[in-house]
Amino acid sequence: MxxxxxxxxxxxxxxxxxxxxxxxxxxxxxxxxxxxxxxxxxxxxxxxxxxxxxxxxxxxxxxxxxxxxxKKVASSENDSVVSATVKGKPELPSYTVQVTKLAEAGTPPVVSELSLSDVQGITLKLHTDKQEDGSYAKTTEVVISATDSAEQIVSKINSSDTGIKASFFNDKLVLTAANEKDFKVETPNKAVASQSSPAKAAEFTINGVPYEAKSNTFTFDGIEFNLKQVTSTPVVIRTKTxxxxxxxxxxxxxxxxxxxxxxxxxxxxEPKYKSYKPLLDEEKEALPEKTAEKMDAMAKSGILLxxxxxxxxxxxxxxxxxxxxxxxxxxxxxxxxxxxxxxxxxxxxxxxxxxxxxxxxxxxxxxxxxxxxxxxxxxxxxxxxxxxxxxxxxxxxxxxxxxxxxxxxxxxxxxxxxxxxxxxxxxxxxxxxxxxxxxxxxxxxxxxxxxxxxxxxxxxxxxxxxxxxxxxxxxxxxxxxx
Structure with missing residues (x-):
């Protein structure tokens, strides 16, 4: 230039x-x-x-x-005993279910017999890894001072790397095995072994064939059954489209x-308005915003007429x-x-x-x-x-x-x-x-x-x-x- x-x-x-x-x-x-x-x-x-x-x-x-x-839908003739929901592709038009025993959840190993006073100012021994002969392969000591609060005691036990978790409930120290294995707690005055109960399977028959299930809710042939009561009278589950x-x-x-x-x-x-042309940038700037939008809309109309x-x-x-x-x-x-x-x-x-x-x-x-x-x-x-x-x-x-x-x-x-x-x-x-x-x-x-x-x-x-x-x-x- x-x-x-x-x-x-x-x-x-x-x-x-x-x-x-x-x-x-x-x-x-x-x-x-x-x-x-x-x-x-x-x-x-x-x-x-x-x-x-x-x-x-x-x-x-x-x-x-x-x-x-x-798609199928299932209906029970007695929902209070057995209910059913289609989850897959059931093959049969009906299923006769008789409930002999309901499943019961087991409880993990737990100790709940120690009070706050039982564990203050002592060395708490936690015995874990129970062997077949009843002995324990591992012992962990947790030192608890006489001035430790309930929260401090819980924190010490939970950080002990034993797989045992602690909490206080109704002034009692509750110890539970997170790995669901038996353990024993020993104080200078007493030794307490954990207590647990095994889970019980549900027992039932479907179309005369006996079955067991870990839970009262299970899936069989594309149908989710929910057992609610033991009954001597079979319940019919029907499927239909x-x-x-x-x-x-x-x-x-x-x-x-x-x-x-x-x-x-x-x-x-859409009608086409030939007198309206697309606005250039400088033309838009010279017009009120709504006016420019309206004019552009008119110019766009009929673009695919x-x-x-x-x-x-x-x-x-x-x-x-x-x-x-x-x-x-x-x-x-x-x-x-x-x-x-x-x-x-x-x-x-x-x-x-x-x-x-x-x-x-x-x-x-x-x-x-x-x-x-x-x-x-x-x-x-x-x-x-x-x-x-x-x-x-x-x-x-x-x-x-x-x-x-x-x-x-x-x-x-x-x-x-x-x-x-x-x-x-x-x-x-x-x-x-x-x-x-x-x-x-x-x-x-x-x-x-x-x-x-x-x-x-x-x-x-x-x-x-x-x-x-x-x-x-x-x-x-x-x-x-x-």
Whole structure:
């Protein structure tokens, strides 16, 4: 950058004049910058739609699994004796349980016969590691002074590294073996051996076969049993398909599907306001914040209007849900969602106004789950191993089919807009952004040259005027001397 002379001779505000001239020259960059904002908005809008589609696909994972439609619930004919909860996959429809004996927890070795006065001012001997012959292999001495408080005595014993823990309760020193091994406490006046009781196992029969368990709560064949009382009368535990859980899983999916396609439909039908353009930074700064936000919102509106990827994607999603399951062994009375109570708008509504929204006939759906559970399972989860795309499509359950279609839609969106979590972005919009940035940089370089040229021209003019003024002053002085 050369020397810049600003209005010294002419009196003009050269800097402002050049700045104004450059505003016109910057218009191509402004157009590129607005275009960049538009591309970024479209990319972000696409990614937002992909997040919704991924959320919908994630909700399909449970509907694709046969275990979702095989959930069981257990009920006891006498909960006060034995209760049961399904934790896995029970194989039998019922279990007859008779409780002979309840489990009892054992107590660890404990000594609780010593008072505070028994242990003050003595050396306490703790005998541990009891041998088979009744002797103890290790003796640890704990010196307790006559002035030690209960807290100090407890601290000395607990830090003795014997595995024996102490506490005071009702003025008695209570010693417990943390390792649950017998021990003995010896004072100058007495020796006290620890007392313990072994745990007792629960004894019971299931379907006539005797069993034992360490706890009154145990799992058998995918069912968690909780024994509560001994009884001479057997209690029957029955299992059945958890119809309500299946119904709720299906309903939750339909609700999510409706919410997501409503959001996408709104996005692709947003009005476009062509008179509103993205605001440049300097334009935002010149406006009140709320006004700038409103104008940007108007400029963003319709960014995905009638978008072909999303529009065709919604069509394919509706087709995936409405096409009948066509495979050997399928019950043709339950080969479509509409036949189990999931379909389009009820009579009186116009389907085109609903944009693919699903409605549930709850009574019909519950009845299908209750009476034709295997058919409902197949309708949602059937998997086709065919390599022919057309055959695979027809033979796939609706959940499997929709899951696959969502993959295709999301792949198209990702190819167009990339993924926010991806390190390398080779999407179409990423390439456009890169090209736009390069174009902006080229224009910036060009404008720098133009601005330098303006300054050179004005500087040359100032120098010429300054020289002319100097010569005029010299002539005036010469004439004055004559």
């Amino acid at each position: 050369g020397i810049r002379i600003s209005g010294m001779a002419s009196g003009m505000d050269t800097e402002k004049i050049i700045k104004d001239l450059m505003k016109t020259q910057r218009e191509p960059i402004n157009r590129l910058q607005r275009n960049k904002y538009t591309i970024e908005w479209k990319r972000d809008a696409y990614r937002e739609m992909n997040t919704l589609l991924a959320d919908l696909q994630n909700s399909l994972k449970t509907l694709r699994m046969s275990s979702t439609f095989s 958890d119809d309500e859980a299946i119904f709720n899983t299906v309903k939750d999916f339909v609700d999510k599907y409706n919410a997501i396609i409503e959001t996408i439909n709104k996005k692709i039908s 009638r978008d072909p990827i999303l529009t065709s994607g919604l069509t394919e999603m509706r087709r995936a849900l409405s096409t009948s399951l066509q495979v050997t062994g399928v019950n043709t009375a339950f080969d479509t969602l509409s036949e189990i109570g999931i379909g389009g708008p009820p009579s009186g509504k116009f389907a085109y106004q609903e944009n693919g929204k699903l409605y549930i006939n709850e009574d019909k759906l519950r009845e299908a789950i209750r009476n034709n559970g295997d058919d409902v399972l197949k309708l949602f989860t059937n998997y086709s191993s065919s390599n022919d795309p057309a055959t695979k499509y027809k033979e796939s359950g609706v959940a499997e089919r929709l899951y696959s279609e969502l993959n295709k839609i999301m792949d198209k969106v990702t190819k167009e807009a990339g993924s926010s979590g991806s390190v390398y972005d080779d999407s179409s919009l990423a390439k456009k952004l890169k090209q736009t940035d390069e174009d902006i940089q080229r224009w910036e370089d060009r404008l720098k040259i133009i601005e330098d040229r303006y300054w050179k021209q004005f500087t040359a003019m100032e120098k010429a005027m300054s020289k002319a003024q100097s010569q005029g002053s010299w002539f005036a002085q010469m004439l004055g001397q004559q």
